[in-house]
Amino acid sequence: MxxxxxxxxxxxxxxxxxxxxxxxxxxxxYQGEEKHICTHCLPMLIHG
Known part of the structure; x- marks a missing residue:
């Protein structure tokens, strides 16, 4: 690896x-652009 x-x-x-x-x-x-999100905010990204 x-x-x-x-x-x-x-x-x-x-x-x-x-x-x-x-x-x-x-x-x-997202749309060809690399972005970063913390695990605390991830549910907001998933569920809108």
Missing amino acids: AENKQDNLELECEHCGTTSELTPVVTYV
């Missing part, structure tokens, strides 16, 4: 602004 880990990679939630240092952040692609 190839490792894609980058040092000091800090992602920020598009909705609430929290960082991956504080809570897990998931990356997704």
Whole structure:
């Protein structure tokens, strides 16, 4: 398995602004654009 880990990679939630240092952040692609959302805001993305 190839490792894609980058040092000091800090992602920020598009909705609430929290960082991956504080809570897990998931990356997704929408309309060809890469976006990030934390696990706290993820249900809002799924359920609208």
